[in-house]
Amino acid sequence: MEKRPWLFWGIILGLLNTFAIMTYAPLGVSTTYPRLVGAMMDILQPGLAITDPYLKIIGIKIGWETMLFFGLFIGGLIGYLIDKTPKNGLPALWTKRFGTNASLRMVHAFIGGFLVVFGARLAGGCTSGHIISGMAQMALSGWVFATGVFVAGMITAYLVHGRSEA
Amino acid sequence: MLLLGLLTGVAFGFIIQRVGASQYDNILKSLLWRDTTIIKFMAVALTTTLITTQTLALWIPMHFAIKALYVWGVLLGGLIFGVGFALAGYCPGTAVVGIAEIKKDAAMVVLGGMVGAYTFILSYSWLAKYLIAPMNLGKLTWPTMLGVAPIIVAWVMGILFCVVIYILPTVPKLCKRVSGKNQSSI
Numbered sequence: 001m002e003k004r005p006w007l008f009w010g011i012i013l014g015l016l017n018t019f020a021i022m023t024y025a026p027l028g029v030s031t032t033y034p035r036l037v038g039a040m041m042d043i044l045q046p047g048l049a050i051t052d053p054y055l056k057i058i059g060i061k062i063g064w065e066t067m068l069f070f071g072l073f074i075g076g077l078i079g080y081l082i083d084k085t086p087k088n089g090l091p092a093l094w095t096k097r098f099g100t101n102a103s104l105r106m107v108h109a110f111i112g113g114f115l116v117v118f119g120a121r122l123a124g125g126c127t128s129g130h131i132i133s134g135m136a137q138m139a140l141s142g143w144v145f146a147t148g149v150f151v152a153g154m155i156t157a158y159l160v161h162g163r164s165e166a
Numbered sequence: 167m168l169l170l171g172l173l174t175g176v177a178f179g180f181i182i183q184r185v186g187a188s189q190y191d192n193i194l195k196s197l198l199w200r201d202t203t204i205i206k207f208m209a210v211a212l213t214t215t216l217i218t219t220q221t222l223a224l225w226i227p228m229h230f231a232i233k234a235l236y237v238w239g240v241l242l243g244g245l246i247f248g249v250g251f252a253l254a255g256y257c258p259g260t261a262v263v264g265i266a267e268i269k270k271d272a273a274m275v276v277l278g279g280m281v282g283a284y285t286f287i288l289s290y291s292w293l294a295k296y297l298i299a300p301m302n303l304g305k306l307t308w309p310t311m312l313g314v315a316p317i318i319v320a321w322v323m324g325i326l327f328c329v330v331i332y333i334l335p336t337v338p339k340l341c342k343r344v345s346g347k348n349q350s351s352i
Contacts, residue, residue, distance in 0.1 A: 014214020064171035071175015076266030079183025091190035112254025113278025123243025148244020156252035
């Protein structure tokens with residue numbers, strides 16, 4: 001039997017998002033990053049959250065989305081604990097191309113993390129907000145974002161890995 | 167509402183972990199077109215949501231939230247995101263799951279993300295002026311643009327997505343040819 005994890009888990013995630021849209025809002029993650037950073041900035045500089053032009057819009061109060069963010073961690077942990085063969089070393093594909101230099105991997109991860117959150121905030125959503133939720137709501141913004149992500153993502157992936165065969 | 171958010175997040179995180187979307191290798195294999203599992207997972211998820219929410223919306227109110235299309239910001243943001251996605255092998259949500267799996271690189275993605283968020287907050291006024299305010303077409307959707315009822319667009323689009331997902335090979339032949347040595351393992 002051909003394994004189709006994408007079909008089963010895809011339907012489950014789709015139904016979860018339907019549940020989220022019925023009960024509160026579509027799934028979305030990336031706003032929580034500036035919200036958490038904003039909350040820290042507000043502690044260091046009280047009152048900033050009500051004057052800063054961006055924090056004013058998103059607010060820094062802990063809400064549904066912030067809890068969703070922490071829930072991701074708990075859900076991931078449950079999945080990890082029932083995994084029989086944990087995969088948490090350096091990614092195999094990455095080491096095939098760059099060797100076992102862990103600090104270089106950390107540099108890539110940091111720069112990549114910077115870009116995904118900065119890009120997501122500029123666009124107003126990430127993989128969940130713009131693609132999985134946005135395209136599911138037939139929003140044109142989701143299509144434009146997804147086009148940008150996959151064009152740049154595939155070119156970058158090829159530039160990084162293209163010559164090292166799978 | 168807080169508990170609801172937490173439980174929804176737990177389910178979301180569990181799904182991401184189970185399907186393997188929190189693994190660098192799986193993200194990169196999708197972007198390199200070697201194993202499209204993650205792309206198909208995302209496509210199945212959004213198709214399911216598309217059809218169920220629009221059908222249910224005929225009878226019950228839904229909390230839809232359409233994002234505005236400000237062409238420059240959304241497109242440039244998507245391109246920047248794409249570069250980061252391929253470098254990190256994580257997106258903002260899967261990195262949190264990766265931390266739960268005790269992956270150091272996932273922690274660096276989240277740390278980089280926090281610095282990225284800080285940079286965005288500081289540069290927001292400038293970005294808003296040049297990339298978010300101009301060419302803002304508002305909360306545009308396919309049904310409003312085409313002038314067709316959402317339920318019809320949803321079902322037509324949903325069926326088209328199903329066909330594409332069905333046709334799209336999980337392990338494309340092109341890649342089998344390129345990496346002929348590995349054919350037996352596929």
